[in-house]
Amino acid sequence: MVSPPEHVLPPPHRAPPAFDAAQALRLAQETFDIEAAAVLGLKARTGAAFAQAVERMLSIRGRVVVMGMGKSGHVGRKIAATLASTGTPALFVHPAEASHGDLGMITPDDLVLAISNGGESDEITAILPVLKRLGVATIAMTGGLQSTLAVHAEVVLDSGVAKEACPLNLAPTASTTAQLALGDALAVALLDARGFRAEDFARSHPGGALGRKLLTHVSDVMRTGNAVPHVGPDTRFSDLMREMSGKGLGASAVVDGAGRVLGIFTDGDLRRLVEKGLDLRGLVAREVMHPNPRVIRQDALAAEAADLMEQHRITSVLVVDAEGRLCGAVNSNDLMRAKVI
Template sequence: MSADPVREPAPGFDAARVLALANETFEIEAAAVQGLKARTGEAFVRAVQAMLAVRGRVVVMGMGKSGHIGRKVAATLASTGTPAMFVHPAEASHGDLGMIKAIDLVLAISNGGESDEITAILPVLKRQGVLLVAMTGNAQSTLARHADIVLDSGVAREACPLQLAPTASTTAQLALGDALAVALLDARGFRAEDFARSHPGGALGRKLLTHLSDVMRTGDAVPRVAPDTPFPDLMREMSAKGLGASAIVDEQGRVQGIFTDGDLRRLIERGVDLRAMRARDVMHAGPRVIRNDALAAEAASLMEQHRITSVLVVDAQDRLVGAVNSNDLMRAKVI
């Protein structure tokens, strides 16, 4: 059996140096992000205004590691209400420039600002009249000189000990891109429901788009009895409907109380004679209820907060219209 490389580190392995480099990286990259605050001013505001006003899309470009950041920035913009896409600069020179129209805005990301693939297409973009926003760490670069707006993403140094691999610079680019997305979503009045509409297939979409009316039990499936119902009949209603509880309602259908499996266990433990009891005698008055126009996620939160497994659903007049339990929410993948 081969040796475990984790249990047997290579000769000369220095655990203390590993941790020291990790901590130094955190410090350098945190300083790089903090340094953006002093340089984020009028140009940032103009960039946000331009992206809000653009009639087409924000087209993000970048080469190498800046390209990876650019893809993430484009995806974040698109998912938060700003139409955006990523175009690879090298592919742009071979036909993909056709994707970019005069109504678009290009956000070009390059730390040095001299990426050949980007500088090669700058004249074409300018002839098309495309608004160009540069995110660069070199204000004197070719990219910066051609740009209409320059966002300074410069860093004092990279976290890489060799000062070669983009590390702190890409962290700063990512943070600046996120800042743009956050400012834009706020300016657009973008809401959680809007975010969910662009994520309908994920758990977040289900939580934000699923309403109680989509998952709750209704009609005869909801166990309910009148306050004067004999205890045996109350138990038969609970058993038949399988919710683990029953609502107690008045003649108008307004909720007066609830009786649950847990209530039954507690009464039995106390030795209470239930045979002569009626629903009003054993119910828990003033139960937790939720409106039928609420999100299913709100019902899940209510159950978790109060450590209950089911909740009654009422309309604006407090009349019982449904019920839901944790199993219903699990089947709908809300929890």
Template sequence: MTAAPEPFDAARALRLAQETFDIEAAAVLGLKARTGEGFARAVQAMLQVRGRVVVMGMGKSGHVGRKVAATLASTGTPAMFVHPAEASHGDLGMIKPIDLVLAISNGGESDEITVILPVLKRLGVPLVAMTGNALSTLGRHADIVLDSGVEKEACPLNLAPTASTTAQLALGDALAVALLDARGFREEDFARSHPGGALGRKLLTHLSDVMRTGDAVPRVAPGAVLVDVMRSMSLHGFGATAVVDSAGQVLGIFTDGDLRRLVEAGTDLRGKTAADVMHAGPRTIRSDALAVEAAQMMEQFGITRLLVVDEAGALCGAVNTNDLMRAKVI
């Protein structure tokens, strides 16, 4: 029968948490002294592989393996996770001779992994082992061994995988970082792997994707009377209108703020034209620019809207902070 639980001891819980941090931090730092030529060989092998890095692991090492595979794939190294138990029942067909297997096992004796090692050898698939026991069955079959061993687990019983899985995660991250650096992986590449994330939106969304175009862009001729200027501003709900010549070149902009300032100054607006009241030479941005560049320009110059021009400098769109917020760029 299970013994009755002891009364909760908050101080003991806090002490165990702090000990866990110390033990797992020591486990990660301990990798530094043991990470050398084998690590470099593993990175080189993964760079040269023509197929995928196939990550395998059982139990908690399997959960780590899924994360390692996902991190590799999102940072430029084609990778996938194959469950060792499923591999023995057909999924081994997913592994090709052009692949490389990264097998993760702290003890190196997981039956589900060791049983398929001879098959991997016959296929000629390079095998990298991440294990805490280089003399294990996995370690002896591997072409390259990465030592992920730890002195002890954070578990008070020294049973539950804790420090060992933390070390595996850190070693997997180290592989991914070394590989992305060797591949010249950049922010733009990361964004292409994460189009739904905030970074993806910032680095992949162009102004042409979010700007107002066609009849939604307010514009008037320089000779337009003020009532027509105000009508253009109200009709499009942009809070401003562009002033363009017959070729569509931007001459100026007139905003609701400009109108308010003229009224407050007591300016006689009768007979005024767009050319008389516009702000000449406004800031513009090219339509092929990133939307985030428009956001940065607005913030830099303290403005809330921009006119968008094409390669020839002709007005082709407009964008304001609300448009960028709807696109989740800001």
């Protein structure tokens, strides 16, 4: 008869020490000092190897494949994302998964950026010989300058730190901050070398505020066709008002026979005429319009329309084509719906 297993007691519960606010603040300040020193320490050690790494990343036909285990892996994912969003094609491949099939994602046209504080992560060192056989160049980001990773790499970026911010000097803290800063430095150097512009950044961030401002044109948000209130210069005042109220823009364009904008009549113009006590019934559009109104081209950025409205304290603007013909209208509500403002 098999005897039942002995009851295993859980580890004894230890009550945490009483919270010490002064100690918490002291440790926070020490963390900032240690991590700031770690980042500043990179400055003196960043030289020819860094420039060589940037040059190699610029010259490859494929992608920068970032690898790292544990906390270095989390940093690596962020570095890969930053590179990709700033003009350098990049992806993160988990080293452990690479040994079980994901190496197939890497081609000889690629370059591996391997991140390991000590340079002896088993999962990374296990695939280094395979990468070499594939003809894939490796850049090491490590504090272990004599480590297996450093020996196998073509370029070594020194990310070493004097100590971790962790009071036990165990948890990766200062070392991962240094890795992150070094990755950002690579991304910044690369985007500058590529001539990367704000418009390029917006194309990879179409869902963000910057993307909307730099990619959205007036033609994307303007009202067109019958939704645009417009009348001829000899249109009676009553018909002008009917056109304005029916289209809900708070204004109406006045155009000539060829569709070129002659003027605009707005709700504000109406209030000013009423205040003067004029008899409006016998007037026509040319007599009440504001001539030579501010207009914007349909191929302009929607953000330019927003700036025009803000600068001149108006809520709508007429849109014209290259020949000055009316082709649309846009107001502040249209821009807000498009999240341009």
